[in-house]
Amino acid sequence: MIAGLLLLIMANGLGFFWPKALVQLSLNDGTQVLGQMNAKEMIPYSNTPDAPEGKHRIQLKVGNRDLYGLDFRWIDEDAIQARSYPKDAVFVERREWGNFFGKILEVRKGSTVLASGSQSGWNALQPLVHHANEIHETIQHVETDVIGEINYEMEDIRLQLRGLNLTEHPDDQEKHSLNAQLETLQSIYEKEAETLRTLYDSLRDYSVVFIDANGQAQSLPVGQIIRVLHPNQMPWHEKALVYLSNIWMVLSEEPREANTEGGIFPAIFGTIMMVLMMSIAVVPFGILAAIYLNEYAHQGILVRFVRIAVNNLAGVPSIVFGVFGLGFFVYAVGGTLDTLFFPESLPTPTFGTGGLLWASLTLALMTVPVVIVATEEGLSAVPREYREGSLGLGATKLETLLRVVIPCAMPGILTGLILAISRATGEVAPLMLTGVVKLAPSLPLDSYFPFLHIDRKFMHLGFHIYDVGFQSPNVEAAKPMVYVTTLVLVAIVVILNLTAVALRNRMRRKYSGSTV
């Protein structure tokens, strides 16, 4: 069952990247349709009771959302007269409106035609698209690095100004110098904005006219195009290359079009950052508590009770921890921090809203019982004789602990940590309350002081699945994206778990070998 489930996810997720052939269907009513075959099913009896038995229909991805409004179309097989795979059909990946399927009519600069016809148009288009992508990279650089830095500095100065106004006797001179800095920055900003504008204009210099299967023409600026492919002419090794580059794009790029296209890099990054911070929080406390319970505390009824309670906390629903995190960390602690340390940016909250730090701490709280239980198990599995031997030879309790007990219990501790991480990776419900967003404007790690912004909201793979799969306006088009995200998440979790299992087996083997 597991294998089947994983296969289902993999088939749906990985198949999405393969550049499928474009099929052109001539229908009975004389129209033509061009698209990718998506699914085939028997015509549901319950929908149309008078439909003939045993007939099939095809779901075709027709793309061209700007022309047709819909990405997908069901076509009864009966209605198809002929199928063909036109060699010159192009697959255009765009920045907006999804993909376009059609043929190249002509390439223009302004209103002058540079090249017309399918083949010459194709040849003329390739360098143009390449150039446009370079311009986009420059724009990206200017927008995030240059202008982003200016904005960051300006915001900083504004906050300083507000902070000055909050003090009892604002220093006028300082205010003036800050205002002057603000003005210089403003002028730099305007200059950069001007370059940006020219760059954007240059994207519209060239345009391509495509025609769809029915000959309807659609003109696209080259700047809109990410890639143009001839899927029906490509040999398989080229397809494989495209396939790999597709996978790489998903893993490394930022999302587009309400998260339904583009990549999931920020989500992967956010998940990893959160898990890292959680581990940093959970390890010392979990291990300390376990050592206390197992080695230092008096083993009485109270400790037994505490142990049961800790054990059971692992079974408390995660959403309860989310509620606690929201109430305690975000509102109580975060709100207090804001009034104490960031009064100048109020009422915009700095820590008084969900963020990476609070989400990590909430998950840490949730997974601490897992670590405690696993560590305790590891500690109590260390044979008594080792401790007695070490103490008897004159080592102090600390030395026994650090050099004998903990190294022996290390696999147990690591297992606990890995299980905690794997649980935290897949958890979504508490994060929804404490800092995950569907689209974070920036990564929590960047080149501005203090580099790691623990107050920022972040993206998460699990939440990405929920958001794209259930809250996106175009669920059908978003499905492949959800499957890919799921695949990544499941892969991480399964790998972590297999590591834990392997570690545990190693630990068991070691003891069965040495104690007997």
Add this chain to the structure above:
Amino acid sequence: MTTFVVRSPGPQNLMASANHSSQAPNIHHSSLNPSPLRRSGTTSRRIRALADRGAAVIVWVGGLATILSIMGIFIYLLLEVVSLFLHSESSEQTSFSIDTTGSNHFDSLAIGIDEYQEIAYVLYQGQLGFYDLATSQLRPSPGMVSVSKTPITAIGRASGRNHHIAMGTQDGRVLFLMVQFRSVFENGVRTIVPSFSMGDPIEIDTDQSPITKIACQPSDEGITIAIVTKAGKIWVAKIEEAGGLLSENETMVRRMELHTPDATTVSTLLLDQLGETLFLGTHDGRLVHWDLQDIENPQLLSTTHIGHTKDSITSLAYLIGDRTIILGTQSGTVSAWMPMHTSNTESGTQLTKVRDFVTHPGAITAISPSKRDKGFVTADDQGHVFLHHSTAAQTILAFHGYESPIQDLVFAPKANGLVTLDAQQQLTRYALDNPHPEITMNTLFTPVLYEGYDQPAHIWQSSSGSDDFEPKFGMWPLIFGTLKGTMYAMLLAVPLAVMGAIYTAMFMSRELRAIVKPVIEIMAALPSVVLGFLAGLWFAPLLEEIFPALLAMSVTIPLSVMAACLGWQYVPKSLQARQRWGLDLVILMIVLVGTISVCLSSNHIIESWWFDGNYKEWLLTVFGFQYDQRNALVISFAMGFAVIPIIFSISEDSLSNVPKHLLSGSLALGATPWQTLTKLVLVSASPGIFSALMIGFGRAVGETMIVLMATGNTPIMEWSIFNGFRTLSANIAVEMPEAPHGGTLYRVLFLAGLLLFTFTFSINTIAEIIRQRLRAKYSQY
């Protein structure tokens, strides 16, 4: 503490190294104690002892702090919830005498207060005065203003956000007054600037008889007024103006006289916010209902007697939303009335008393509804003021004033204070701290009669688009949903998991078991968001399509499995011996896959044979079940999938922990494996299996993402497996992001969290205790 080097020397080596270190003190430095290498023996020992004690302290403090902070979760949740039920508080803030020459006309005065409770106005004897509540002084501007030269005999205050007041004069004319408060910000400091405007006097009745009662209500189309004159006439009128309410333009008055009830008996008037409904309360305890939608042709809808006694109705008020009427009487009773559906009357509705509140010791003189919620305040002629809440059916607070009849009172616009004026011209302002008036144990856990419903019901509906909405915080639909989802999931998961565990522990070969257990563990680790997504987007549509096949499978699979088992008996012994390599399992798999694929391929045939070609319609007509795509059946599969590994692992553990010598003994005494299983193994492992079920139950109760994604999240209470539900956990996930911090919804959601916490925590504790008992029992053997 945490930066130790990860090494994995064999234990033998460790023994050796410990041995070694005790003899050679020069390698003693721990990571906490990087002391110089060569020291005399005593110093080194002291440092070691010090480090040891230090570490002990750190471990004590850190360990205890961690454990305490975990326990703190419960306390924090409890604290957030407790304030829901804490009593409201109030304090009298200002009380001062307004300067007056003495007036004894109860009806002919009105008071009002601004949103921030800084300024109050008092209208009496034709004079309007603005008082600063902080200084208890008359404000210099606009000060005391005369608004009418002729004596004012009646005053009616319109409901709504603005302060509209209609005054009836001794010579039978109507005057309109509008008071406004503007907030002005200057250098970040807020000041409230009061102002007022007057309209021209309007004549309704030409005989100039003094007006004794008046009610008014402005709406988009004009002002509706109702008056009672001393001459014994009741008039309703609509005043429309071409260019704004209080301008000099031509006004158009359309009026009509009402003949029911007798004008001399009328004691109080009430208009709704649209000015389309008029209620007249009488001295003999009748409530007369007129429909004024067409002002020139008013319709008498009903006359309601409020009780046995001919108690005079002294005060009437609509609660926000204009559905519930609060009625106060001469004898001090306060009750809530709502139109309820009935077949007795022509209009199909009948005004019915739904709630009684705490009775006042004196006659009710004024009622003022809250502009925020379904709360209201009442005052009597003995100086008492009570604060009630309609939905919660409770009287929250009572003040005992100055024993002087209260002439008028107003609830502050933010429902956080109130102002009264008594017969001794004492203006008193009370501050209220009343954050959660609508929450009582009853509103949370018992059926409540909400506005617009005919019967008390459990309903969860926390928010809506409009301001005058009555929030419904019935927890039962959510608790019900939680239990329903859990139950259906357990129905599927328990047999599969327990049977699987029995098979794995008792009959499976060791090699297979070594594969099965880690696979099940990975199954347990699958994130619930993945399961939820697959259930919602892949399985739910699939199930909708293959539902007939699924029904068929529920019959054919057990049959075919049984047939396969019977068939196995006839397989040659030489082949049976290969059981160790799982040949029997392979055959079983082939049979299963075969059955499933046969069922799937005959989906349409089954549907047309059994269900007349359309199972949804068939379900609806035969059983009355509505089939939703995301339903409890989908949940039972998805959540079952999440719960199976937990139940499986724990029961498998407890089954294989049954001591081997008991098993061997039983078999040696001639019992068959089956007898051994039912009579010995299951009995001794039953507490373990029970605790597995409890823990699985706890997991299913708290599961959030699967339910959130694969049900419709509709808070309904129906057991049908074909529709959705909403659980406590999904409800938190859906509504918490929109709940304002510290508000009622926020705290009610905390209550949901607390319920989940206590529920799962106690279930797990029971399971844990059972397991520990079990362990103690078997350690004897």
